[in-house]
Amino acid sequence: SEVLHLQGVTKTYGKDTTSPVPVLRGIDLAVGRGEVVALVAPSGAGKSTLLHIAGLLDTPDAGQVVLNGRDMTGLSDKVRTEARRAELGFVYQFHHLLPEFSAAENIVLPQLATGVSQREAAERAADLLGRVGLSHRADHRPAELSGGEQQRVAFCRALANSPALLLADEPTGNLDPATSDRVFDVLMSLVRETGLAALIATHNLELAERMDRVIRLSVD
Numbered sequence: 001s002e003v004l005h006l007q008g009v010t011k012t013y014g015k016d017t018t019s020p021v022p023v024l025r026g027i028d029l030a031v032g033r034g035e036v037v038a039l040v041a042p043s044g045a046g047k048s049t050l051l052h053i054a055g056l057l058d059t060p061d062a063g064q065v066v067l068n069g070r071d072m073t074g075l076s077d078k079v080r081t082e083a084r085r086a087e088l089g090f091v092y093q094f095h096h097l098l099p100e101f102s103a104a105e106n107i108v109l110p111q112l113a114t115g116v117s118q119r120e121a122a123e124r125a126a127d128l129l130g131r132v133g134l135s136h137r138a139d140h141r142p143a144e145l146s147g148g149e150q151q152r153v154a155f156c157r158a159l160a161n162s163p164a165l166l167l168a169d170e171p172t173g174n175l176d177p178a179t180s181d182r183v184f185d186v187l188m189s190l191v192r193e194t195g196l197a198a199l200i201a202t203h204n205l206e207l208a209e210r211m212d213r214v215i216r217l218s219v220d
């Protein structure tokens with residue numbers, strides 16, 4: 001079954017100006033349960049716009065965003081925010097961890113926001129950190145971790161609330177090639193073990209080829 005389905009998604013910036021910028025024209029894209037899809041796009045093709053729309057942070061001018069069978073277009077900001085918290089996980093090129101909190105705390109906090117008990121949240125954080133090989137770093141703050149370790153913690157945080165879909169924008173793009181490769185392997189095992197669906201934007205064609213399917217956006 002489909003976790004994400006974009007149907008005819010269209011987006012133009014500056015519609016009411018003399019120089020509108022059409023970015024997405026009738027994008028159709030589906031990500032199934034447990035499927036890992038690469039999004040490959042040259043700079044300026046609309047990759048960030050597409051991820052923002054799929055992540056319910058922006059709305060298309062036309063077309064539908066269907067998440068777990070539910071059409072999210074036209075729903076209130078409140079409902080979309082709730083769906084974002086419950087069903088989506090995000091990873092970016094930079095980790096965006098809270099600097100004053102430890103690795104474990106960074107994974108615990110988003111869970112507490114959904115009403116999970118402190119104990120359950122701590123157990124989940126410990127389990128996730130174990131899966132990415134960072135049990136020994138649980139009490140370290142982000143600044144005490146290497147770039148690859150910071151990204152692995154960011155993956156754990158994205159999965160803290162057991163989302164149905166992971167949206168990632170160049171998740172290893174800030175790392176040197178060797179680290180990027182290793183950290184990408186960790187991300188793939190984590191995604192596979194949890195049966196998560198994922199849409200992962202990357203410029204790295206070798207990484208893209210290791211996913212289940214590649215979707216290309218072009219600039220025209």
Ligand code: ADP
Nearest residue numbers: 013021023041042043044045046047048049050
């Ligand atoms: P990518 O992530 O593929 O580089 P983006 O989705 O960020 O592409 O942007 C696609 C195009 O839309 C680019 O030409 C960009 O300049 C333009 N664009 C992005 N955001 C805006 C905006 N808020 N207003 C006007 N143009 C924008």
Ligand code: ADP
Nearest residue numbers: 137140141143144145146147148149150176179
């Ligand atoms: P990498 O080889 O991945 O680039 P670094 O050279 O930055 O990593 O760090 C190597 C190891 O030292 C990592 O395990 C990292 O967690 C640890 N480390 C780096 N800086 C600190 C620090 N300020 N305090 C504690 N541990 C640190």
